[in-house]
Amino acid sequence: MSFLIKSNFNILVTGFGCCKQEIFATQCSLYDIQRFGVNFVSVPEDADILVVQGFYNKKGIIRILNIYDRMKNPKGIIAVGSCVLNENLFNPGSELVSQFRNRVIINMHIPGCPPRPEAFIYAILKFLGISMQ
Amino acid sequence: MLRLIKNFFIVFGNIFRKPHTIIYPRERIIIPDGSRGVLHLKVDPDSLEIICKGCGLCKIICSQGCITVQKRAEDKGREVLDEFCLDLSKCIFCGNCVEFCKMNAIDMSYKYQLAEFDKKNLKLEKTELVKPSGTIRDFW
Amino acid sequence: MADNIYNKIYSSSRTVFLEEIGEKLKSILKDKIEYIRRAGLDLLILVSKNNLYQVIKELKDNPDFKVNSFQSIAALTNGKKIYLIINLKSFDNDFSVLLKIEISQREIEGDYREIIEMLAKFYRAVKFYKHSGRLISDRCDIKILPRSIEGLDCFDLDILVDNDLIREAYVSIEIARIIGDDYYKDLKLYNLIAYISRFDWKAGIFPEVCLCEALEELLQLKVTERAQHIRMLLCELYRISNHIYFISNICNILQHDIAYNLSLLERERVLRIIESITGSRIVPNFIRIGGVKKDISEEIMVSIRKSLPVLFRNIRRIEKIMTGDFLLIERLRGAGIISKEIALEYGVSGPNLRASGIRHDLRKVKDSFLYKDLSFTIPVGKSGDCLDRISVRFNEMLQSLRIINQIINKFPEGDFIKKINVSHPEFKSSEISYGIECPHGLFKIYLEADKNNINSLLVKGPSFNSLILSEEILAGNKIEDVDLILASLDISPGEIISS
Numbered sequence: 001m002s003f004l005i006k007s008n009f010n011i012l013v014t015g016f017g018c019c020k021q022e023i024f025a026t027q028c029s030l031y032d033i034q035r036f037g038v039n040f041v042s043v044p045e046d047a048d049i050l051v052v053q054g055f056y057n058k059k060g061i062i063r064i065l066n067i068y069d070r071m072k073n074p075k076g077i078i079a080v081g082s083c084v085l086n087e088n089l090f091n092p093g094s095e096l097v098s099q100f101r102n103r104v105i106i107n108m109h110i111p112g113c114p115p116r117p118e119a120f121i122y123a124i125l126k127f128l129g130i131s132m133q
Numbered sequence: 134m135l136r137l138i139k140n141f142f143i144v145f146g147n148i149f150r151k152p153h154t155i156i157y158p159r160e161r162i163i164i165p166d167g168s169r170g171v172l173h174l175k176v177d178p179d180s181l182e183i184i185c186k187g188c189g190l191c192k193i194i195c196s197q198g199c200i201t202v203q204k205r206a207e208d209k210g211r212e213v214l215d216e217f218c219l220d221l222s223k224c225i226f227c228g229n230c231v232e233f234c235k236m237n238a239i240d241m242s243y244k245y246q247l248a249e250f251d252k253k254n255l256k257l258e259k260t261e262l263v264k265p266s267g268t269i270r271d272f273w
Numbered sequence: 274m275a276d277n278i279y280n281k282i283y284s285s286s287r288t289v290f291l292e293e294i295g296e297k298l299k300s301i302l303k304d305k306i307e308y309i310r311r312a313g314l315d316l317l318i319l320v321s322k323n324n325l326y327q328v329i330k331e332l333k334d335n336p337d338f339k340v341n342s343f344q345s346i347a348a349l350t351n352g353k354k355i356y357l358i359i360n361l362k363s364f365d366n367d368f369s370v371l372l373k374i375e376i377s378q379r380e381i382e383g384d385y386r387e388i389i390e391m392l393a394k395f396y397r398a399v400k401f402y403k404h405s406g407r408l409i410s411d412r413c414d415i416k417i418l419p420r421s422i423e424g425l426d427c428f429d430l431d432i433l434v435d436n437d438l439i440r441e442a443y444v445s446i447e448i449a450r451i452i453g454d455d456y457y458k459d460l461k462l463y464n465l466i467a468y469i470s471r472f473d474w475k476a477g478i479f480p481e482v483c484l485c486e487a488l489e490e491l492l493q494l495k496v497t498e499r500a501q502h503i504r505m506l507l508c509e510l511y512r513i514s515n516h517i518y519f520i521s522n523i524c525n526i527l528q529h530d531i532a533y534n535l536s537l538l539e540r541e542r543v544l545r546i547i548e549s550i551t552g553s554r555i556v557p558n559f560i561r562i563g564g565v566k567k568d569i570s571e572e573i574m575v576s577i578r579k580s581l582p583v584l585f586r587n588i589r590r591i592e593k594i595m596t597g598d599f600l601l602i603e604r605l606r607g608a609g610i611i612s613k614e615i616a617l618e619y620g621v622s623g624p625n626l627r628a629s630g631i632r633h634d635l636r637k638v639k640d641s642f643l644y645k646d647l648s649f650t651i652p653v654g655k656s657g658d659c660l661d662r663i664s665v666r667f668n669e670m671l672q673s674l675r676i677i678n679q680i681i682n683k684f685p686e687g688d689f690i691k692k693i694n695v696s697h698p699e700f701k702s703s704e705i706s707y708g709i710e711c712p713h714g715l716f717k718i719y720l721e722a723d724k725n726n727i728n729s730l731l732v733k734g735p736s737f738n739s740l741i742l743s744e745e746i747l748a749g750n751k752i753e754d755v756d757l758i759l760a761s762l763d764i765s766p767g768e769i770i771s772s
Contacts, residue, residue: 016426016449016766018417018474018555021518024423028537032154042421055451055770063418065446083250085222086197089471090770091453110248111255113225114474118162125157125250127465153538165549167567196464227467227558232566241552 009038009128012047012071014064017054019081019114021127026117033121044070049127052106053080061100069105076107078123081114083118089113159207169228172240173234174262183263185238186212191230198256199223200230219262221247221255291316294368297337302328306480312719313490313705314509314639315360315371318610322374324519324531326391331362332370333395339365343396346389346619348381349729351721352452357379357388358719358731361396364631367638371706371719398619401741404443417449417755421710422699423475423522425759428740435673442747445738448550449769457730462698465629465727470556472732474767476515478507478551479711480732481560484716487707488562488735489701491722492693499687500564501643506577506680507550507559513584515712516666520591520765523663527601542580549573560589562698564690574681583637584676592667605660609746609758611655623714625762628665629657635710647679659761666763700724713763727761734768 013023027031027040041047042097044067052064068077079101083089110123155162176186186206199222205215231239249255295316299309305324312316321326332340333383340543344360357376358404374383384402391400413431420426427449433441457465469484470477482504489496517540524533544554551557551566551572559566595601611621616629626633634651652668656662670740702711706719721729750758 001772003294005179008386013421018427018471018767022555025537025541027543029153029534030155030538030541035156037155037523040421041246055185057135057448057451060448060451068180082135082197082223088453089225089468091451092456092458093453106252108248108250109255111221111224112245112247113227115247116245116554119245121157126248126250134562165545167552168548168630193277194461194463198458198469225467225556227556228552229463229467229558233463 006040010041010047011038011049012041012044013051014067015052015054016058017083018080019053022114023051023080023120024118028080031117033124036124038124043101044080045072047071049078051078051080052084056085056096058096061096065103078108078110079106080110081112085111085114103116150217153180153196168243169226169241171242171244172239173236175240176263183214184236185214186236187216188210190233190235191239194229194233211260217255217259217262220253221257274733277458293367299531302331311382312371315369317371317704319373319375321577323378325374336447336716339363342617342620343398344369344404345733347731347733349731351729354749356672362620398741401744403440421524422760423455424754424764424766427769439750439752442744444744446769453772457727466560467558468633470558472767472771473553473711473716473734473765475518475765476511476712477715480512481557482508483709485562485709487559487705487718487720491702491705492698493701495561495689496520496564497688497691498685500689502680502684503565503569503606503689506677507643507672509677510543512712513670514540514547514674516670519666522760526692526760527604529601532591532594539584539587542584546577546580558765561690563693568689577681581678588670596644602660605663606658608655608754609750609761610658611746615745620738621742622715623737624665624669625662625714626649626655630655635708643703649676659757697725709751713765714761732771736764736768739764740769
């Protein structure tokens with residue numbers, strides 16, 4: 001992932017779920033994720049990284065794959081929260097999420113339900129290759 | 134004119150104010166007591182043994198099935214914990230396992246720095262769970 | 274006779290009132306209904322499908338009942354039988370009715386279209402259910418897909434326009450239908466409590482409180498005073514955090530960066546207090562049946578006491594910044610006006626209802642919590658536009674701070690939980706509907722239980738009514754105000770997935 005180091009880094013957050021407010025809380029001046037050159041955008045063509053979080057049904061999965069196809073290379077996916085990493089919390093039988101995981105390559109996994117804003121920044125820094133110490 | 138002087142004092146005060154932002158590599162947020170993080174297997178401070186005997190109650194309690202426990206019988210009929218595995222990708226950090234544990238053998242650490250490139254690394258074995266997470270407030 | 278007098282003196286006036294209405298209904302609709310009984314807040318009426326038209330006609334037209342507001346409709350399964358629950362409310366007489374109808378599996382697959390067609394004759398709000406499922410995507414002018422702003426991310430919007438004015442708007446919640454049929458069937462009670470706060474993730478404590486209080490009423494358990502105070506404290510803290518997040522959302526849409534950053538900072542401050550009490554920021558898993566999980570220590574009390582004046586000062590500052598900006602005010606004034614009648618008809622509750630000028634708050638009406646000992650006012654708006662909705666929420670935050678101040682000043686001693694056997698509870702009655710005033714409005718739970726376990730559970734959040742209403746109020750506004758109006762309704766996506 002060396003191409004992303006020290007570059008402007010655009011993130012598109014999709015889906016709806018508890019993790020969303022924690023991801024957007026990193027914009028606030030207490031955490032201030034913009035220090036690392038990270039921007040939140042709303043157009044797939046602008047985005048480098050797709051953040052997948054929250055609940056999806058069949059239609060939602062199709063939309064996400066659509067968004068992912070529209071993104072320009074190089075691109076990556078960050079999966080946030082146990083709804084994406086494991087299974088839909090309110091629909092345990094459905095295999096949609098696991099099918100989705102098989103279709104695309106997920107570059108980063110953030111566990112938690114929901115993860116704290118700090119965990120999200122940690123993941124971004126790990127992506128950017130900034131050392132933790 | 135009065136307004137100008139007032140504004141001047143506001144600006145002057147803000148020059149010497151500490152910034153709200155926590156600059157990550159240098160500063161760390163101290164998270165409050167009792168916040169729920171990754172499971173931690175307690176160790177008896179005297180004998181340096183794991184308190185957990187592997188009864189498997191937490192495995193039954195957990196709604197997501199993220200804990201796997203196995204016990205093994207040693208000599209003299211004593212039961213020892215053989216295997217304790219936590220799958221972080223399934224855990225929802227509800228804390229019910231800690232609440233229901235009869236031996237009081239597990240608690241929740243403050244460890245939140247969790248993100249992995251590979252999903253396999255999210256499965257934590259016994260040896261990793263025993264480790265106290267650096268200082269008890271390993272967090273930033 | 275003596276019984277009647279006893280009730281009138283010692284019980285709350287509302288209980289007697291509901292029972293009186295129930296008896297009146299029974300005498301009028303004798304042969305058309307199967308039974309009528311009280312279930313928590315509401316009157317539960319079992320009706321067969323053939324008599325439904327006459328029953329609703331009687332309820333709507335009779336001046337003694339005047340059931341003029343449609344709240345919700347949802348299907349629920351109990352064992353092998355499938356029921357349809359229709360919730361109707363009368364604001365004039367202040368009572369609500371649950372109509373329970375048994376229907377077949379085939380009708381569920383067809384979205385019970387027959388019953389909805391019939392309901393649409395009486396209530397305008399039902400037309401949302403009529404068109405949902407088959408949207409008009411092919412002939413609409415503008416199609417707005419979910420955006421990344423919280424609250425506007427769980428539905429599609431189809432708009433027909435006249436130049437730059439919106440003529441008609443249609444909302445579709447197809448992508449929000451993610452809930453499985455019986456996710457709660459295999460869960461034990463403690464796991465259900467851990468799960469349920471995801472139904473309202475902007476203010477996670479309220480579903481938990483609602484569920485636990487409903488179960489306590491089924492078990493006929495009384496909570497200690499200290500536990501109630503802790504619950505009230507958390508409720509108010511979460512109310513502040515939700516409202517301030519709402520303000521930050523509005524500022525984000527209006528690109529007002531100063532207020533946006535300041536409000537998110539205050540949210541962090543409130544969430545920090547919440548985390549030190551419960552152990553989690555968003556999903557507390559803190560309320561237990563019979564009390565709360567753990568006690569509040571003296572240290573936390575001190576920290577709350579310290580941060581209250583800071584919060585008060587900063588919230589006032591944000592309010593001053595926003596109301597002092599004439600550009601902002603001009604943008605907000607007159608956008609998305611909700612009139613009193615429409616708000617009542619669509620069953621909107623909470624701050625959105627209060628902004629249009631109706632003084633209705635469940636905290637003052639119901640007496641299960643100890644809110645009656647505390648002094649606070651209910652802020653009311655005048656015209657019901659976006660500006661009123663924002664100022665009502667600002668005032669509510671200040672009132673919540675006032676409540677918290679009173680709570681921590683007279684925090685009673687005693688136990689914080691009554692230990693009961695959670696794994697094998699014994700429920701006294703079979704069905705209950707329970708409501709609580711959450712930051713978006715009236716959060717409702719309807720559950721049916723047999724002796725030992727919960728058979729069926731319905732969660733109904735207030736945001737769904739706001740979403741239905743948005744179709745009505747978007748018409749006549751400009752296109753650039755769409756995001757603003759929708760965000761000012763404070764829609765919580767978690768409540769939309771539940772219905």
